[in-house]
Each structure stands twice: as structure tokens, then as C-alpha cells.
Amino acid sequence: MKTTIDKVHEHVGEEVTLGGWLANKRSSGKIAFLQLRDGTGFIQGVVVKAEVNEETFELAKRITQESSLYVTGTIVKDERSPLGYEMHVKKLELIHEAVDYPITPKNHGTEFLMDHRHLWLRSRKQHALMKIRNEVIRATYEFFNEQGFIKVDPPILTGASAEGTTELFHTKYFDEDAYLSQSGQLYMEAAAMAFGKVFSFGPTFRAEKSKTRRHLIEFWMIEPEMAFMDHEDSLELQEQYVSYIVQSVLKNCQIELKTLDRDTSKLENVQAPFPRITYDDAIKLLHEKGFDDIEWGEDFGAPHETAIAESFDKPVFITHYPAKIKAFYMKPDPDRPEVVLCADLIAPEGYGEIIGGSQRIDDLELMEKRYEEHHLHGPAYEWYLELRKYGSVPHSGFGLGLERTVAWIAGIEHVREAIPFPRLLNRLYP
């Protein structure tokens, strides 16, 4: 009977066949240990010379790393296994012999591993990371569907930028200039006016020459947009959403978190509500901490964000930034027009900003004024103004960076391992 490693607990004492690859092996004169993986997990196969025919034992000793094979044997419980189960092998059938697999069981450098990313994904740690990424995605769909959102997909090819600040990838759309999307937000605002509560999940592109552990050239973003929700409503949704995905990973990815040696006590604490600090108070906090390189009106750098995050044991919202350093579409605070109704959510442990969100300007005249200030003109921007012309309502939205969130939950050093095939500065291969 064929099965998979994630289902072996249902077959204790039974003889089953697994299709898989040899991750590693150890052998002595009369016993061989095969570390097998099949995509659903890892299990050890034990081949005892006295219990199999000579041909099978010889194959067990000879088989090379990452060769593919069918393995038949009996599933047994064993305390010594991290999985809790082992297979006592009766029969091995080699499908394909791998010769000189490059990723050997030892330390490798980043460049070498990234050049072999197509193979590196097979390793235990990378496998665990992709499972956690998948759980975050699965929980995202579940959360927003339960909350009455529908998924709307914005275009990837666009005629203009959403923020006007970051560098865009330029391409041609037949005879017109076009750009790869750096945010679906403007389109999501249109969708919110059509469907109420919407979210998108897709790739986004920034042609910045960023070279840090927090940056990718191509990354995935989840962008919800909600009609009739103000800034406060949006913050509550955000903390519920982030708590939901963290708790889902804790619930469904225990093996993976263990593989990654993640300190889960820090994740268990991630429950709504999250602490909040205004931009004003954050500046004061930084001055108290000895940062004299920042004044009111300036944006935070990475060291500032980390210092603020270190003052809290949960993700923290920084709210009410000066309007000048934020995007043109953010709604001014009615009580203090020099600041806007926005918030960045800073993850703990130095992982940086994982969410940026705001209430949007819903007044046509103010939006037209912003267009003039930011020199936004031309047909590419006309439709966005019309959202304020025909039945404008208060609305808010935010964007969550998937890879930063996964990197934080998984506790890894660099976002490049949180995406299957990272696009980095100087890396378009594989």
C-alpha cells in the first residue's frame, strides 16, 4: 500500500511503500540508516542485513544522496526518532541514481546555496520554511474569508506608480510605457467601493538597489482594503489578523518550528491587542534612549525601528506620522492636520516593518490638492480621483509583507529564505 510520510502514524505495524529521495545515510557492516524524504516530511528507514536479501542490503550501502527510490517496509513507533516513527525496510527499488549531488551534509556559504536554490529547497530547513510560508498563506485566506472579505486581484502591469517614490521596473506595453506593480492599493480602493471588504495577495516589484536582510526585489504582499472602516477599525483588524496567522503557525507547524529551533514562547505571546505608540511619543522614546540623530519630521531608519520594537514584547503600532513623510493618499488627522491617520506595524526581534496602513483621503477637493502638490497628472491617475467623485466613503487599508512576516515567525536571519526563488540585487538565477 502506498502512503506518504505525513500519514505514517495511521499505518503503525503495517507494511507500506513510500516514494521518496535519499536525504542522507549512515551505514555500518550489518545495518544501514536511510534518511528519507518525500516532500511531506522526513523519516528514517532502517535496513538490517540479517532481515533483507543480499541485493537489498548492497543497494542500501551503495545508494547515493538524493537518488529517488521506492521503499517498502513496516512502520514502527520509535522514541529515538524526531518524528516518533521509523520504517523497518524490507525492499528498496531504485528509480534514479543521483550522481555527485552538490549540497553535501556540511556547512555551505550563501552564494553557493543560492546558486543551487532549486536543490536547496529539498533540505530540511528550507522545507520547514516553505511549509510555514504555506501556513501563513492558508491562514490568510481562511481569516479574510471568515471576516467576509473577497479576494480581488489587481493588475501587475500598470501605467503609473502608487506612491511616486520608489523605483519601478519599466517595461513596454506595446507602444506605451508600463511598469510592474509596486502595490495594488489604488486598485484595491476601487474594489472596496464595489465589494465592501476586499483583499489581494500577489507579487510586487521594487527596482530599489536595496541590499539588506529585509529586502527583496520581488516580494509578495497581502493588501486588504475596507469601505466604511476608519483608522481605529483597521488597527483592530490588523492585530486580529497578525495574531491569527501566528497562532495558526503555532498550531499547525510544530515540527517545522522545532526544525528551525524557533523559540516559540515569543510567538505564543502574540495575541491582540498590540501596543500602540504615536510618532510623537516614539521620537521622545528614541531621545530618551540616546538617539540624538533624529528630529520630529524625519522618518525612522532601521536602527530606530529596532530600538522602538525592543521596548515591547509584541508587535507595536507606530501611529500618526507627519503627513510630509507619508504617501499622498493618507487622510490627515482632523484634530491635527500635520499628521495622518496611519500606522506601521513593527515586528519584534528586529524584523522591522511588516505592515504599513492608513485611512485614505475620501474628500475630492483634498485629493485634488494632493495631486497638485505631488505633480500627479495624466490619464493614469484620473480613475482614482473618480472614486472620490461617485459615492465616496470613509475607508482604510493596509499591506502586509509576506516574506518579512514569515522570516519573523520562523526566526530566520534573512528574508531571502522565506521565498522559494528570491529575486535579489544581482540574482535572477535560478
Place this chain on the structure above:
RNA sequence: UCCACCGUAGCUCAGUGGUAGAGCAAUCGGCUGUUAACCGAUUGGUCGCAGGUUCGAAUCCUGCCGGUGGAGCCA
């Protein structure tokens, strides 16, 4: 774009002016509970590239190329 560090065997690294090294991988042999298994042997080199200094350069100098980390920008 700027700053710092790095580039030596398939991989990870040591060697800082005088014969090119180790561990792992691979190959051969040994070993009945291994967890990056272990033990013995064998194989493996355009010292990133170009130029310069020197009797002599992996080592010192200049330029270039590539990488890593960080800054700015942002999720």
C-alpha cells in the same frame, strides 16, 4: 549610489614574502542504533582576473570583476 569585509580543492576554511594545506564530499576498505555517524587509505589546485614591486608573490601595491553585511528606500 555610498561604507565595511571577503574571494585558496566540488564545499567550508587555514596559510600574511621562501616546496599548496586541513576537514567534509567523492572512490576503496572496516564497523549492528547511527543523528553533519565513526575509523583507515586514495583522488582532488589557472590561490577571482590583469598589471606592478621583488632573487622569489596565495601573501605587498594598483585597477577591474564577483560576493557578503550594512546605509538610504521600503513591506
